[in-house]
Amino acid sequence: AQSVSQHNHHVILSEAASLELGCNYSYGGTVNLFWYVQYPGQHLQLLLKYFSGDPLVKGIKGFEAEFIKSKFSFNLRKPSVQWSDTAEYFCAELYGGSQGNLIFGKGTKLSVKP
Amino acid sequence: DTAVSQTPKYLVTQMGNDKSIKCEQNLGHDTMYWYKQDSKKFLKIMFSYNNKELIINETVPNRFSPKSPDKAHLNLHINSLELGDSAVYFCASSQDPSKFGANVLTFGAGSRLTVL
Numbered sequence: 001a002q003s004v005s006q007h008n009h010h011v012i013l014s015e016a017a018s019l020e021l022g023c024n025y026s027y028g029g030t031v032n033l034f035w036y037v038q039y040p041g042q043h044l045q046l047l048l049k050y051f052s053g054d055p056l057v058k059g060i061k062g063f064e065a066e067f068i069k070s071k072f073s074f075n076l077r078k079p080s081v082q083w084s085d086t087a088e089y090f091c092a093e094l095y096g097g098s099q100g101n102l103i104f105g106k107g108t109k110l111s112v113k114p
Numbered sequence: 115d116t117a118v119s120q121t122p123k124y125l126v127t128q129m130g131n132d133k134s135i136k137c138e139q140n141l142g143h144d145t146m147y148w149y150k151q152d153s154k155k156f157l158k159i160m161f162s163y164n165n166k167e168l169i170i171n172e173t174v175p176n177r178f179s180p181k182s183p184d185k186a187h188l189n190l191h192i193n194s195l196e197l198g199d200s201a202v203y204f205c206a207s208s209q210d211p212s213k214f215g216a217n218v219l220t221f222g223a224g225s226r227l228t229v230l
Contacts, residue, residue: 034218043204044157044221088155094211101170102147102219104157 004093006105013081014113021076021108023065023091032094033074034102035065039087047089050074061085083114117141118222120205126228127195134191135225137205144210145169146188147219148180151202160203163188164210192227200229 007022025033035047048059055067065076074091091105118139127133139146147170148160162170166182177193192199205222 036221038155043223044206046218049218090157101159101162102149103159104149107155107157109155 004091004103004105006089006091006108008108009106010109010111012111012113015083016080017112019076019078019081019085019110021089021091021110023074023076023105024072025074025091025093026072031067031069033065033067034092034094035059035063035074035076036090036092036104037087038090038107044090047076081110081112083112086110086112116223118205118207118220120203120222120225122225123223124226124228126230128230129195129197131195132191132193133195133227134189135203135205135227136187136189137222138187139205139207139220139222140186141207141220143207143220144185144213145208146182146185147206147208148188148190149204149206149221151204151224153201157204161188161190164212195227195229197229200227202226 003026005024033050036044037047038044047063048057050057050067058064063078067074088107088109090107092102095101095103120137145164147162149157150160151157160174161180163182165185179191182188202224204224206219208219209217
C-alpha cells in the first residue's frame, strides 16, 4: 500500500533555530507532493507543493522543501523558526493521478519555545 | 466568504444516534472529499465525489453514507454512531484531477464529532 512516512512525531525548538522535518513517500509513479500545516484549532492550509521542475520548492512563510527522487524524500525546512510556527505539519502525496487521493503522513507536531 | 464551509463545527451525541455533517464549497470545484482525522491526528480519505458521482470509497463502514445533491455540496450522514467514530471530519474540494491533473485541495475548518 502507498504510504507517506514522517519520522518525527514531536519536535521542540527554540525561536531562531533551524528546522528540518523528514518525509518519505513510497509511490514510484508521477510524483505530486505537498506539505500542509494545521495551526492549533484550525483547518489544513497548504504550505507548498511539488509537481515537477526545480526540486527545491519555496512556499509561504519562509518554508521550503527539497524533492530528492533517489531518496524518495521531500523534507521541509525553515532557516529560522518563530513561535507562530507552532503547529502540526503534514506531508502528503497525491496517489492515483486522476483519482486525486491524497495520502497523508501521520504528522509532526512542532513546538517553538519563545 | 469562506471557500469550504462545514456545519456543524462541533457535534456531541450519544451512541446509536444518526447525525449529518454538511459541506459546501463556493470555489466552483468539481471534486469534493471527506477526510477523517483521528485522535492521533492521522488523516485518511473516506470518500471522493466528482460532479456528484462517487469516485473513491475507502474501507469505511456502511453506516457512513455521503450524499452530493449538487457539485457544490457533499454531506456526510452517519447511522448508528459508535464511540470509534469520534474524530474530526474534514471536507475538502479541488478541481477535477482527471481534467486538470494534480492540484491543491482546499480544506474546510473541520467538524469535531464526539460520541458519548
